[in-house]
Amino acid sequence: MGVTAEPTAGPGASHIVAPVSPNWVTTRLDFLVNWARSNSLWPMPFGTACCAIEFMAAAASRYDIARFGMERMSFSPRQADVLLCAGRLPFKLAPVIRRIYDQMPQPKWVISMGACASTGGIFDNYAMVQGIDTVVPVDVYVPGCPPRPEGLLYGILLLQKKVRGETLADHAIREERPLDERGLRLSPQLVDELSEPFGNSVHQTRSA
C-alpha cells in the first residue's frame, strides 16, 4: 500500500489507525474494489460560478474526463460518488450543499474546485462561506481561479490515487458523520481559524 488512507473528516479526527491489520485477502479485495471505484467516479456537479465553465470544458471532447470514467454526470446525489463543488459557496447555499452531501450514499468523496470553494477566494465578505471544508469534508482541493481543465484532471487523478489507497479494513473512513449538536461539522474555533483572512484579505479590516 503506497498511499495511506486518510480520514475523510477534517483536521482533529482521531481515528486513523485501522482496527484490523490488513492481510493478503483484504489487500487483494481492496485492490479489486478500489480499482472498480476509482475508475468509475460519477460526479455530482455543484457548479455555482465560473469554475463550472472550466468543469464543462473538462467534460467536453478536448479534455474529456470520460477517459477517467467520469463522463456520467450524476445530477441526482443518490447515484453520485463525487461531489464536485465548482465555484463560490454563499451562506445561503451552505444548507443545500450539506443536504446534497448527506443524500449521497457511501462511498463518497468531495472535490473542492477553485480558490473560492477552497478558501472563499477574493470573496472575504459577509455573504460567502470561507472554504467549503467548514460545511462538508473535502478530499481534494484544486487551486486556481478558475483552474484550467488540466488542473481539474490532475485533481481527479489525485482523488483516484487516494481511492486506490483506501482499505475495507478501516470502517472509519466510510462512516457517516452528521453535524454535531451545535449544528456544525467542526468546532467553532476551527471554523473561525479556517475562515481567517489571508493574502490580500488581511488588508481589509473587519470595520472596513
Next chain:
Amino acid sequence: MNPSAAALRAQFDAAITRVTESCGDTIVYVDPTRVREILAWLKDAPEQDYDYLVDITAVEYRDAGLPIDVVYQVFSLRRKAFLRLKAPLDKREPLAIDSVVPIWAGADWMEREVYDMFGITFREHPDLRRILMWETYAEGYPLRKDFPLRGRFSRAEQVRQALGANPEAHYSMEELSIVQAATELPADMRDRLARGERGKIAEPPRGETTDA
C-alpha cells in the same frame, strides 16, 4: 440639461430642491415625501412619458452627515430619454419613503432589494421582506457604511446559522398575502402549494369565480 428638469420645476416648484448635471445625465433632487406624486406625473404627463422604471437603488455617502439618497432611474421608451431622480433621506429619522409599486409593478423586487441592503422601508409596499439575504438574517443591512465587511457575527456563528436553515422551506399562499391570486393558478400548481410543509393554502373567498 434635460428639459424635463425645467418642467418639473414649473410643475412642483418647492418639491424640487436641486438640479445638477453629471456626465451628460440630469439629476433632479426631490422632496422624499412627494416622490410618488412626482414619478406618477413623469409617467403620465404626455410630454414627459417616462414609462419605464429602469432601476431603484440607494447611496450612502462616506460623510456620515450626508443623507442617504434613494435613486430612481427612469426612461421614456418613446422619446428615448433618461432621467435620474434622487430623494435624500435624513439618517437621523426613520428611513422610510413611499413605495412606487402602485405606479410600476416592476418596482416590487427593486424596493425589496433596497430594503434588504439599506434597511429603507417602503410605505405601502405589498410584500416588503428581504430578497437576497435570507429571512432570518440578523446581522443588519450589508450595504450600510457602518456594516463591517465580513459581517457582525463570527464565521463559526455565520456557518452555524446558515447550516441551520431549511433549504426546502417555502411560503404558503397566505404568508405571501396574494391569496386572491390562488384562483388564477393552474389546478396542479395549487395542489402542490397545498401540500407545502409550511401550511395549507387558504380557500378562495366566497362569491369569486374559480377555474373549475
